[in-house]
Amino acid sequence: MDVKTLCLGVLIRGEASGYEIKKQLEEGPLAQFCRAGFGSIYPALGQLKAKGLVTWSEHSQEGRPDKKIYRITDQGIAAFRKALRKEPSDDRVHSESLFMIFFQGFLDSGRAAEIVDAYRETYRQIATRMRVADLTEAPAGHRFVHAIGQSIYEAIVDAVERNRHLLSEDVDKKALATEK
Amino acid sequence: MDVKTLCLGVLIRGEASGYEIKKQLEEGPLAQFCRAGFGSIYPALGQLKAKGLVTWSEHSQEGRPDKKIYRITDQGIAAFRKALRKEPSDDRVHSESLFMIFFQGFLDSGRAAEIVDAYRETYRQIATRMRVADLTEAPAGHRFVHAIGQSIYEAIVDAVERNRHLLSEDVDKKALATEK
DNA sequence: GCGTCCATGTAAATGGTTACATGATTAT
DNA sequence: ATAATCATGTAACCATTTACATGGACGC
CATH class of the missing domain: 1.10.287 (Helix Hairpins)
Incomplete structure (x- = not known):
């Protein structure tokens, strides 16, 4: 699963900022199979925006960069469903x-x-x-x-x-x- | 573990060609945690050669490219031991x-x-x-x-x-x- | 003072996959 | 016929990691 699909997977369960997506991937129920750093999440979100699979709203905050809350679109849901229709690849364990x-x-x-x-x-x-x-x-x-x-x-x-x-x-x- | 270390791990158990290294990584006892394609094994072997961590001998064959049998050097063994002294990273499961x-x-x-x-x-x-x-x-x-x-x-x-x-x-x- | 949490992002470097190129032999 | 096995290697592409840049709030 690439990071774009991971992000869609998080967002399909509810809107979130890039920062919150990372937290959910680390602490949430998906934590066991997924990992992604900011360096892959933010660009992924950018690509999803460009494709119209997510929308976002900016919430200005004091002393911090504006928080961007992302929300999945109907197209995004369709794309996620499509990604789920692939044959799953074999598990990979790196230990x-x-x-x-x-x-x-x-x-x-x-x-x-x-x-x-x-x-x-x-x-x-x-x-x-x-x-x-x-x-x-x-x-x-x-x-x-x-x-x-x-x-x-x-x-x-x-x-x-x-x-x-x-x-x-x-x-x-x-x-x-x-x-x- | 990068592919170079994987190759050293195979070669420390016995000499092999690039092709055989891939087979051992697929079928051998390491198969569960490792995977590597030719596109990463051959360049890795090239780098190991350049660093003097492996030597090789060519065995000409009919109708096939020459087979290159790689053998780990003392320096290679030392490098492998050094790689094993790192702290192991967390397991990663991709399912x-x-x-x-x-x-x-x-x-x-x-x-x-x-x-x-x-x-x-x-x-x-x-x-x-x-x-x-x-x-x-x-x-x-x-x-x-x-x-x-x-x-x-x-x-x-x-x-x-x-x-x-x-x-x-x-x-x-x-x-x-x-x-x- | 130091570390952690919050919050975003870019750029360079690393590393790996996939596709291509070549080609004989053997099994189904 | 067609696929698999043997055998090496390159090049383009893709994705991810790591480091950098910025900076306030809060607890120890």
């Missing part, structure tokens, strides 16, 4: 942590364990946050995606715990050697 | 399927169910392939990453099955209406 652990033999001693502990902690936090989210009002699509996400994150935490011993064998050996 | 399902309300009727079934099937196949893989000879890092991957894919298949009903409510309603 530098797992890449590094894969090459554990080339890592400094103990580094794999460090990476893995941070990894587990990251997902433990995300899973905890998701567990307390209230989705009673949310549409089916939101609840489905949330459920899949939560299952994945819990599976990661669980799997890391179950397999961590694979990476600490040399540490254990050292510990044993010290005991003697 | 157009889940993005689309999130916006189920804007999808054509029945389309969400189609996407979800294909999604489940994709991961069911990957999970099956992983379950039969033989890793008895593999180093700890490989086994760890494999185990995490397998857990994730199984969790997805499972979670899709448990939550599919969320998306077929309107279908059920239609079925009920037809029965009457």
Whole structure:
């Protein structure tokens, strides 16, 4: 999904400024699969304007640049629906942590364990946050995606715990050697 | 991870041609987190050559371009180790399927169910392939990453099955209406 | 004083995808 | 016949990241 479609996806749920779009992509329910910086959002919004897929209104503020509230147009909704009609591409997972652990033999001693502990902690936090989210009002699509996400994150935490011993064998050996 | 580091990661496990590097990234144990086309691999290899991180030997073949077998140098190994010493960036998951399902309300009727079934099937196949893989000879890092991957894919298949009903409510309603 | 939140935007640099160019062999 | 496999590489294009530019308010 390019940033233009991402923006339409946010705006179809309600009007927002560029700044707010970024926040929603970071904190909202889409946060898990999307990311975009200002350097891609603002130009994307510019292109959407040019194509008539969004309109905007300026709200002047004191001591700050004018806030531009964007709103999706009927054409924008049509374009978004069209984008949704494509075949979805294959999922892509980029995990530098797992890449590094894969090459554990080339890592400094103990580094794999460090990476893995941070990894587990990251997902433990995300899973905890998701567990307390209230989705009673949310549409089916939101609840489905949330459920899949939560299952994945819990599976990661669980799997890391179950397999961590694979990476600490040399540490254990050292510990044993010290005991003697 | 940029493609240069990916190439070094493949070559550190054994010499290979550009073509073979791509195959290993697609089929090998790294396939889950990496992807690279020829358009990025060949230039990357060129840069690695220029920096002295790999050497190569040409093997002439009949009816085909000469095959260039690349081998990592000591400098290359050092550079790879250095790349592994960085802090790993956050994982990034790009899932157009889940993005689309999130916006189920804007999808054509029945389309969400189609996407979800294909999604489940994709991961069911990957999970099956992983379950039969033989890793008895593999180093700890490989086994760890494999185990995490397998857990994730199984969790997805499972979670899709448990939550599919969320998306077929309107279908059920239609079925009920037809029965009457 | 320092960091963070608010708020917009541009420009350069990076990096990757896609399409093209070439062409023999083998399997369906 | 047609597609896939093997094999390399370039060039145009596209998108995104990063850094820069500006600046007030507010909490620590």
